[in-house]
Amino acid sequence: MTVNEDSFTNWKNREEIAESMIPIIGKLHRERDVTVLLHSRSLVNKSVVSILKTHRFARQIAGEELSVTETLPFLQALTTLELGPSQIDIGMLAATYRADDRGLPVAEFTAEAVAGATGPDRIERREPRDVVLYGFGRIGRLLARLLIEKAGSGNGLRLRAIVVRRGAGQDIVKRASLLRRDSIHGQFQGTITVDEANSKIIANGNEIKVIYSDDPTSVDYTAYGIKNAILIDNTGKWRDREGLSQHLRPGVDKVVLTAPGKGDVLNVVHGVNHEMIEPDERILSCASCTTNAIVPPLKAMADEYGVLRGHVETVHSFTNDQNLLDNYHNSDRRGRSAPLNMVITETGAASAVAKALPDLKARITGSSIRVPVPDVSIAILGLRLARETTREEVLDHLRNVSLASPLKRQIDFISAPDAVSSDFIGSRHASIVDAGATKVEGDDAILYLWYDNEFGYSCQVIRVVQHVSGVEYPTYPAPAV
Template sequence: MKIAINGFGRIGRAILRQILTTARGNGIEVLLINDIAPLEMCAYLFQYDSTFGPFPHPVGQEDGRLTVLERSIPMSHQADLSQVDLTGVDVVLDCTGIARSSDVAQRGLAAGARKVLISGPSPAAEQTLVYGANEDQLGAARIVSNASCTTNGLAPLVKLLDEIGGIDSAHMTTIHCYTNSQPMVDAPRGDFARSRAGALSMVPTSSSATHLIDAVLPHLKGRISGAAVRVPTASVSAVDLVARLRTPMEEAHFIAALKTGTEASEVLGWTEMPLVSSDLRARSESLILAAPEIRQIGAQQMRVFGWYDNEWGFSARMLDVARLMAA
């Protein structure tokens, strides 16, 4: 599979790290990286990462290329991707966060790539996919959204719960680390609460997963609500879901069914340990269910808690979906 990475920020760099250091990168050739930042800055931020630590191999620059692990990857610095030659690229992984309109989303196709995968929600996408929930709906879509990190954690869990006992209704709260959409110090943003310093307060806000879950699992439309609380940690978030099932069952039976379903999943994980968020850093699962946190109230109401590395796990799913698109 031949790819290009457009936007070399948190997700773009995590994707390249996984290509270079994990089995998920087998058979993937990176033909180009495009980012508006200078090559020197891109190489520096790839080599030294405050969340995942220094890259364990030398990173260099030569003749406009990023050199690492015997790879020499051309870099361009165009704000408009359509100005770059992407002939031979199977999938452009658009990690800029700006591909929300059709004209921007289609720039990769205009440059010669076969398909475009967007690293976030996008109204311009022909299809929104979550691996482990609705990847069978890809069809002939050429512009695909990989949804959000929270939706990637929530949707496979919701699908499993619905298979176990049928979801009557549910509410999800994501306890989410701060992101670049929040200021370091109080500064104006569109949302008043998210205008406050992200590393100093817990910030109640909305979650895009609330409406994306309806698009990914339309048979559950209107049954699942959600919200978010941004918290002062740099990585790893959590899903706290309370669901009312249509089928009454004993707690032991519910937990056994949940564990069995998790073990059969490609994207869900399971832990019996009393872990904290930093223990889950750089885990590639979409969601790791925490067995000690599972609760049952009555015969039909369940509480399920799971961890997800919102950067690393999401980047892993970008590569999984890109393989489907390339095929």
């Protein structure tokens, strides 16, 4: 047999194993609210090839691909346990088992590692929490996709309605079409039908009521059977407490803004300061996509090296608030054609750092340039550190943070020498450290941080909503602090 035939046979064998993993992963998710991860990447509803590619990602840990033959026994062991709602990382299980020298059987080691999900203190399955989307633009539709995807067993978050201004003819049909197909993020994963008579969009069995309103104070959500809901305002029209309080109508318990909040509205970057949210807080903000991109790596650097000062330059994809062709705009430069120009503009991300990291005393400045790409941006974060270090040390630190720390859902790490912006469309992380572009000299460090300013940010919003709703389930094995 030739080498090529050996490689092909090996691939087919791994395909067969990955196929056997899919029904196990699906059943755990549907019946027990267990999300199976592999180094922070969900394996739920993933194809055979996606599962194999995710295993290959583990080369960044030990320099070699993690085999499905190694992770399958841990997945099989999970099926023998009475698990409560949780997230279980079989990649971390395999890595910690490899490092364990006690010689325990896989089943016994797995039961010990996920004991918090099986013992008397395990979380019980909860009633689903209603969610309302106020606005249905770029972020609104991605939030809808994520909420539908995460509906799982029906015991987490449940998208009940979207609120929009009524458009021209066939409004609901056109909105459903925009949810079904996206020029950047591709096809919706599932089926979508429209019930025009009852003003509903049905996506993967989720009935979503379309409510037409120009005024948030005119809606009584209880009239639609909605109760104790979390309303996500992705219009950005109101940013202070007074304006956002208009959403606190019958049926709505909390309001989450997908833009930087003003005044005393708490700006939350999940993974960094979400624990600051008080249980009785009813109005909060998820800050901006750029704030979410720079704050987690800034915290990782400050915790390890100390930061004396910094500057962030964001090279940002164009957005809907710019003009396609030169035309009047309230801003000085955003009236110039977005697809034809690089446009210098302002960013509030640097000033927002102080709200997310109040203990960081370093002065952070910032500016932004909009460029002619439709999605994915990069933040260039220049830092003066409190001590000298090396490029190798910084990269090792950030790689470890991305793999085995409480920030591993926020920070990703890539060492590919040919990576470009389109490679990060659909990334679920708040930012991705580009190892090849990183520069360190003494106490100066420059980090290049890619981020999908649409999808990655939407994932951060969903994490905040899960946290305040009580359906942010613990992860096992627990990440290192």
